[in-house]
Amino acid sequence: RLLLLLLCTSLSGGNPADAATQEFKPGNKLSVDLSEHVIVLPAGPFEKNISVASPTEVDLTCKLDENSNLKNPQVTWKKGSETISHTSKAPNSWTIKVTISESSHLGSYTCFLKAEKELSATFHLHVPPIDGREKPVIAYIGDTGVMVCKTEHHPRAWKWFMNNGTELVSIDKILPKDKYEILSRSASESRLEIHRLTVADSGEYWCEADFVLGPGKARFEVRVLSVAEPLKPFIAVVAEVAILVTLIGLYEVYSKKRKAKEGEKEFDQIEQLPNSHI
């Protein structure tokens, strides 16, 4: 018997799916008020990430698998060191109701089951994760550098910062103003475009999404290269092509000359034959 797990793939911010594939997935945006999250023990997984964008109420449940040997465990729910009272909606199931109205209510809630073995499961409640780019953003001198921040809920505002070595400086405070352009195609996305790049623009950039319950951040690393960098492998490949074509051409000329010589030899032999008969 399989116990159904309510997978909140959207809230836990899974892989950024293509626009094409997203249409064909079953509807995965759960409405904000209804939320029940379950972890089944001892099967696992023992951790669950839950994204909360705005104030809501969540029910967190730890369930014991009917086929397990653990009988009548002692259950405690804790957040950090604070114990929370729970209810039992069904046999072998223990639930707590969490009301999230400010950022201090976010965090990790753990249920501990004590019987013959000690088991625990944790629910991590946090603001929605921001999808940035883990690999460095490569751009060329004089070109435009683009950084895109995406998330699955609508933040109240987007902010961009640059790390100038000691502190984070807000982008709108940096001069010249027309060098940086912040665009938003939709509320859940923000783009920073840096025009006329120089080597000095390399470094760390942060995008911050302001949610009701707190900010979410993503980090970018920008590397500005000179145009000479990709030219080196390019010239190497072109040189290889030129060498191969020359070699093949020379081989063709050589083999044609050889065949011509052989052909002349045959011709001479054929001419000699009538003479020899005579």
Place this chain on the structure above:
Amino acid sequence: MASSRRTRHAGPPDGGWGWMIVAGCFLVTICTRAVTRCISIFFVEFQAYFGQDYARTAWIHSIVDCATMLCAPLGSLISNHVSCQVGIMLGGLLASTGLILSSFATSLEHLYLSLGVLTGLGFALCYSPAIAMVGKYFNKRKALAYGIAMSGSGIGTFILAPVVQLLIEQFSWRGALLILGGFVLNLCVCGALMRPISLKEDCKAAPELLEQNYVSETEKQDLKRMSISSPLIKLWPRECLCYCSWKEYDFLLMPGFMVLAVSILFMAYGCSPLFVYLVPYALSVGVSHHQAAFLMSILGVVDIIGNITFGWLTDRRCLKKHRYFCYLFAVGMDGLSCLFLPVLQSFPLLVPFSFTFGYFDGAYVTLIPVVTADAVGTPLLSSALGVVYFLHAIPYLVSPPVAGWLVDTTGSYTASFLLCGFSMIFSSALLCFARLAKKIKRTHLPSLTGNTALKQHIWTNGAIAYSVTAELDQRDVEFLAVDTNSFSKR
């Protein structure tokens, strides 16, 4: 004097320099088909950089594919009239220029032109001439040679995909496109390898063709034909294969080729949406992202295996006479597996589907040039292949959007997959009926008229001599001898 006479081969060499040609064609397939597939890796970068959505970015891939297929006849025209080597080298330079120009792109429209049209045109100039060249060098081991040459697209994708990903991470998409442009320049190396070959069959037919030209002049043919054929007579001493452009496309009216063309239209219509919609379908039935990607990898790898093994298999003596039926069997099996697809709703069931579809997909791709050569003969293979690949273009363009529309309106993939399956089975059935009809016709006609009809056919179009000899296999030498006697009498 002997040095100016080019050595005429009695028949295709089936080896020797032929293997260099196969290597060249293998490289051409890597540089064209594999690079086309790897262009989709750039889409995420283009989307982020230009701020456009997926649909507009995906147009680039459609334009490249479309340009490669639509301009295929142009490629065979150039390689027939000028030289195969010049054609492929020109194509290589064009494609490379297109890629290098697109590394400087400032907008998506710029990319449509440089990466889409220019590169696609360059690829088109290389693809069909290279494949036709393989057919000229091989007879007994033709299918195996084609199998090895066509496996380039699968192996190339396998190797190039991670390499392109690495290049993008190191140099961003601009640098990666620049280096890819350099890589595509290797097409010029392939062009240099394509040593022209002149077969005795082709030269034998041409003097007769010449006589007919003289006859037609006196018979009041239209002026256009005369003006075209007179420079042709001057060119004749230099090039055996220099046919008049109208006569070059005579094979279009051959019933055998017309049936093949129609069946290819349906087959291309059936197979193209599958590669586009397999992953979304798998995701919709609950397969994870990694497993769906794995399905595509299986498809790719088994495609390569199908190319080479099926090529080797159909070269065996027992199967050689039945190559036509092997081709339609492969297409039919693909169609059948498409019909079963809506029933397969889990990952363990989709894996055997990937295996079957991938294997038979590789199988029929290998046999397309072989079956075309059997239908029109080797001298016209280049032009015929140009037309065959041209016929692939429209279904490739039309079929995925139609399938997408079906999915949107019916809400499930069943309708579109059933349509694909039936399309491919119809294509295979059409070929089967055509062959049966041919057999019935032959047994009904009395043998005498049959022979003279064949001879007349040979008179007008020397290419048929080759195709007839291919069918008769053992008796071809005697037949040719009889032929030359009949020619000298006239």
